[in-house]
Amino acid sequence: MSETNADQLVADVLDGDHRALARTITKIEERATGYRDLVSTLHAHTGDAEVIGVTGSPGAGKSTLVDKLAKRYRDRGLTVGVIAVDPSSPYTGGAVLGDRIRMASNVGDMDVFFRSMSARGQLGGLSTATADAIKALDAFGKDRIVVETVGAGQNEVDVVRTADTVVVLVQPGSGDDVQMLKAGILEIGDVFVVNKADMDGAATTVSDLREMLHMREGATAAGAGHHGAGTTAVGTSEADDDGDDGNAWDPRIVETVATEGEGVTELIDALDEHHAHLRSTGELDRRERSRYAEEIRQLLRNDVADLLEEELERHGGIEALVDEVSDRESDPYTVADRILDPLVDCVRERRERPLD
Amino acid sequence: MSAGQEQRTIRCLVAKVGLDGHDRGAHVIARAFRDAGFEVIYSGLHRAPEEIVQAAVQEDVDVLGISILSGAHNTLVPKVIEGLKEYGAFEDTLVIVGGIIPDEDREDLMAAGVAAVFGPGTPMQETIDFVRDNAPRR
Numbered sequence: 001m002s003e004t005n006a007d008q009l010v011a012d013v014l015d016g017d018h019r020a021l022a023r024t025i026t027k028i029e030e031r032a033t034g035y036r037d038l039v040s041t042l043h044a045h046t047g048d049a050e051v052i053g054v055t056g057s058p059g060a061g062k063s064t065l066v067d068k069l070a071k072r073y074r075d076r077g078l079t080v081g082v083i084a085v086d087p088s089s090p091y092t093g094g095a096v097l098g099d100r101i102r103m104a105s106n107v108g109d110m111d112v113f114f115r116s117m118s119a120r121g122q123l124g125g126l127s128t129a130t131a132d133a134i135k136a137l138d139a140f141g142k143d144r145i146v147v148e149t150v151g152a153g154q155n156e157v158d159v160v161r162t163a164d165t166v167v168v169l170v171q172p173g174s175g176d177d178v179q180m181l182k183a184g185i186l187e188i189g190d191v192f193v194v195n196k197a198d199m200d201g202a203a204t205t206v207s208d209l210r211e212m213l214h215m216r217e218g219a220t221a222a223g224a225g226h227h228g229a230g231t232t233a234v235g236t237s238e239a240d241d242d243g244d245d246g247n248a249w250d251p252r253i254v255e256t257v258a259t260e261g262e263g264v265t266e267l268i269d270a271l272d273e274h275h276a277h278l279r280s281t282g283e284l285d286r287r288e289r290s291r292y293a294e295e296i297r298q299l300l301r302n303d304v305a306d307l308l309e310e311e312l313e314r315h316g317g318i319e320a321l322v323d324e325v326s327d328r329e330s331d332p333y334t335v336a337d338r339i340l341d342p343l344v345d346c347v348r349e350r351r352e353r354p355l356d
Numbered sequence: 357m358s359a360g361q362e363q364r365t366i367r368c369l370v371a372k373v374g375l376d377g378h379d380r381g382a383h384v385i386a387r388a389f390r391d392a393g394f395e396v397i398y399s400g401l402h403r404a405p406e407e408i409v410q411a412a413v414q415e416d417v418d419v420l421g422i423s424i425l426s427g428a429h430n431t432l433v434p435k436v437i438e439g440l441k442e443y444g445a446f447e448d449t450l451v452i453v454g455g456i457i458p459d460e461d462r463e464d465l466m467a468a469g470v471a472a473v474f475g476p477g478t479p480m481q482e483t484i485d486f487v488r489d490n491a492p493r494r
Contacts, residue, residue: 019443022416030364093365094390100411101400108406113414116397120365 006034010041013140018110021140025115028132039132045139049081050275053160054148055188056169061195063102065169065258065267066148070112071105072264073144079111081137083130085149085159088118095120099148113137127158128298131291134162160188161294164287165274167191167267170209172202186212189251191270197255197263206253213251247281249274311339366491368419371399371408373436376426381454385421388480394419394487405432409439412449418491424455429465437469448492452483 009027012020024042027035052069054062063084070080082103088095097116106112117133119126130147137145149159160166168189192213194206252270256263278284312318315338324330370386372379379401389396397415399408412420420440422433433453440446446469453465454474462473471490474483 018413019416019445022414026367026416088395089390089393092391092393094393095395096386096390097395097397100397100415107404108410110410114411115414116395118395 006037006041010038010139013042013136014045016141018113021113021136022115024136025117025133028136029117029120029129031129035132039135042135042139046135047138049134049138049142049145050165050271051134051138051145051147051163052271053163053166054146054169055150055157055160055166055185056193056195057171058150060169060171061258062148062150062169063099065193065195065256065264066099066146067103067105068258068261068264069146069267070103070114070144071261072268074106074109074112078143079141080106080113081134081140081142081145082112082114083133083137083145083147084114084116085126085130085147086116086118087150088120093120113140113142127162128295128302130159131162131295157188162291164278164284165190165271167193167271169193169195170205171196172199172205190249190274191267192251192253193263193267194253194255195258198257202255206255209253213253247277249277249283307343308339311343315339366394366419366487367397367415367417368394368421368487369397369399369408369412369415369417370421370423371403371411371436372401372423373403373405373408373432374424374426374428375402376424376428377401378425379423381425382423385423385454385480385483388484389421389487392484392488405435405439408436409443409445412436412440413443413445417449419450419452419487421452421454424453424457427456429453429455429457430461433465433470434468450487450490450492452486454478454483 009020009024013024024038026032027038054066056062066082066084070082073080084097084099086095086097086099095118097118100114100116103112103114106114115133117126117130134145134147147159147163166188168185168191170192172194192209194202194209196202197206252273254263254267254270256267258264275284278287312321315321321330321335325332325335368389370382370389372382382398386396386398397411397417399411408420408422411417420436422429422436424432433451437446437451440449440451451470452472452474453470455476457465457473457475465473472486474486
């Protein structure tokens with residue numbers, strides 16, 4: 001992609017061209033040549049959208065709820081972007097991205113921009129790609145961006161961390177309360193939704209959830225200065241002042257019947273409340289800083305990993321090195337040192353030189 | 357992924373347009389495309405042409421596969437193609453049609469911009485190969 005092409009694409013995105021937005025997200029997904037410049041340029045135009053992450057187990061009703069949420073936002077005159085993340089096959093890389101089927105309330109409304117993404121087998125790369133796609137939607141001018149993902153593993157938790165507010169969907173009867181004790185899901189939620197609230201057992205689920213969250217509050221209050229979800233400490237600078245403030249967010253529990261659109265208004269109220277809370281406590285900035293720190297680290301890790309792959313190739317590829325090790329001619333530490341040494345030398349040499 | 361190496365995954369929208377309620381074939385093709393390593397977005401049943409256009413544009417698919425059994429292809433397919441043109445998405449989307457299409461209608465569909473028609477009994481590999489060979493390079 002030539003520079004002028006990139007400039008034109010950004011201009012078109014900022015101009016509200018849907019095709020350009022779609023194309024931009026594709027370039028981001030494919031890590032196409034020049035996608036970095038594209039994201040760099042878009043970054044200056046971001047910062048206005050509220051980003052909401054929605055996660056929960058398969059079948060909990062995430063897509064249906066997101067559909068109704070988008071509709072309700074549209075009724076209020078807001079524009080919406082949705083990114084739905086689905087797993088891809090670890091064998092073929094193929095994927096069926098099926099969440100679009102449930103976006104029936106927003107048919108023909110281009111101001112709901114719905115985009116399916118898959119993991120494409122990149123460990124850790126998904127959250128980078130999602131964060132970049134959010135930037136594209138933000139720069140395009142979307143007021144609300146919803147990121148929807150199955151809450152199964154680390155990858156998905158990372159994706160959800162790209163959001164200001166995290167919504168966790170729980171389905172009644174989805175297991176005993178030990179399920180909720182398991183790490184992950186409970187810690188990341190700012191708002192919990194018990195969907196399918198018309199089902200038997202919904203009341204039990206709500207009270208179980210309330211109890212668990214209460215215990216979480218107790219545990220974190222006694223903890224080492226952190227409160228609630230998502231406050232992954234980045235810098236050491238902010239870590240100190242967030243222990244003793246009395247404004248810890250008390251996670252909300254909302255009951256919905258997504259298929260009927262019941263409880264969606266209450267959910268939006270809870271989301272607005274949480275956002276107001278983030279603003280008033282300065283947590284919004286802290287989360288943003290934490291996200292950027294993670295983004296920078298992730299990019300660095302990826303780039304260094306790529307550089308190391310190149311070095312591996314230069315040394316005859318991993319197989320040749322494995323041969324050396326298994327023939328007892330060498331050992332893993334020696335091999336690693338041999339490959340890394342020139343890089344270390346290079347970096348140290350550059351460090352000695354005065355900065356330009 | 358090493359630096360400079362581009363990863364390109366073929367993205368397809370498998371779409372059911374109109375009133376026919378049978379999507380077994382669409383499911384089979386979606387699954388086969390997935391197993392071929394494509395990313396498949398399935399539209400679900402009973403979609404209006406404008407819904408298909410919206411999905412194809414937003415998802416920026418390389419391939420749009422429309423499955424029709426109802427006989428309404430002569431009205432619905434051109435509508436979809438018109439919609440794609442409206443968004444400037446037609447030139448780089450490969451449009452293929454599957455289902456029950458009488459021979460005498462094929463030429464009209466091709467003239468309207470359909471790249472290929474795959475009738476019942478087409479070996480899956482033939483369709484996959486066609487997509488691989490003809491998915492637009494961008």
